[in-house]
Amino acid sequence: MTLRGRKKGEAVPQGVVVRLPIYFRYLTELESAGVERIASAQLGEALDFTAAQIRSDLSYFGSFGQQGYGYNVSELLQQVKQILGLQRVYSMVLVGAGNLGKAIGSYEGFRKQGFDLKAIFDIDPHLIGNHHAGCVIRSLDELPEYLKENQTDIGIIATPKEAGQSVCDIFTAGGVPSIWNYSPTNLTVPDEVIVEDMHLTDSLLRLAFRLNERGFGGSSE
Amino acid sequence: MTLRGRKKGEAVPQGVVVRLPIYFRYLTELESAGVERIASAQLGEALDFTAAQIRSDLSYFGSFGQQGYGYNVSELLQQVKQILGLQRVYSMVLVGAGNLGKAIGSYEGFRKQGFDLKAIFDIDPHLIGNHHAGCVIRSLDELPEYLKENQTDIGIIATPKEAGQSVCDIFTAGGVPSIWNYSPTNLTVPDEVIVEDMHLTDSLLRLAFRLNERGFGGSSE
DNA sequence: TTGTTCTTGTTAATTATTCGACAAGATGAC
């Protein structure tokens, strides 16, 4: 898994990490559409980035193109998958079987990329025992024991904000290396644990801000 | 709605837009907890930013603190609300009443901030007529007509990727100034339309990338 | 072949963002 290219060893800028999944998504579409080759200029046009940025981003990981030709779509897609770590399978555990938790659990988008939801936990006695997304919903009390017995790559938190930190603590105590957090709170974790936040409300507030920034009228309260 | 402060007129950096909702969320927690004052150093400690960054961010919009004292929590929260545009009420329309759409529709987090879900549309005849989140689910065919009669601030797209662009087109044709997009596709919109993407899979791929970047072992396929 | 057109990967310049430092001014103890 050594990374090639001139920038070997350098840290990958945040922006590159954000753009990689976008490249992945678009390349997947291109491949499905039967497109064989693409140049950075075309990619940039489609995704609204500069061609230089795309070439620069990819150069962190290697040289995947060819002068005078561009990139072979399938080959580049393969490389991007490799870069993102999609040659692996990831085991996931979900805590919180409310509306949001259920939606995440039954989302098809990542299951086919090798992200396997292995178990669901909740604290609500009414939900425990129900089936969802091919899993039985278990009591949160059983989570520490479960984590001892089952290697887990990603812990998903889809609880109200009050429970977010305590669930997170159970995950980190159980050795789960990464957290996908939908609970609207800032989690405190040991340095080595990776947290990826999905704060729905934050996203909506950014939208509201930009709406107002552009002098949008809107309805007054 | 004139913005004060030394940087008046300058564009607000992307990072500031990302951090504002985080400030909002934390200040709300502080106020609920009865905390009266806070210094940028403490805020930075709690949110893992530098104190200078927080002061710099706020300075884009005005001077809200006091030397030797810090910030009054309630007052600063009020200002941040104003900056984000939360003195307004926003009308929203949701397209897509699948698992994810339902979860978004019934999410309490933004309803209380003045984001009002007014109507839900779907294309599936089995769903049309059902009630959800206080709305009847209507046929997507009725959306253009609805938008003519009802001023709408935010269009929410929670459809599969195939339908994303066409729903987006209906929104923009209907004069909706902003889109909150959950469909896993890159939308093409006129310049003046604001798009805020929430791509669940992209987020998960960023997590996978960082997991691999740190030389995480994981399960091989 | 040969020459023209393309397009990459990389460098250097530009632009943007973050951060440390500090003067100015408020607070609060005595």
Add this chain to the structure above:
DNA sequence: GTCATCTTGTCGAATAATTAACAAGAACAA
């Protein structure tokens, strides 16, 4: 009232990210 302590808002330095430009080399047409 006086002084030591805090803490802001801002400036300039340092760091980071983006972009334009171009040499090198492949593709393709004639």
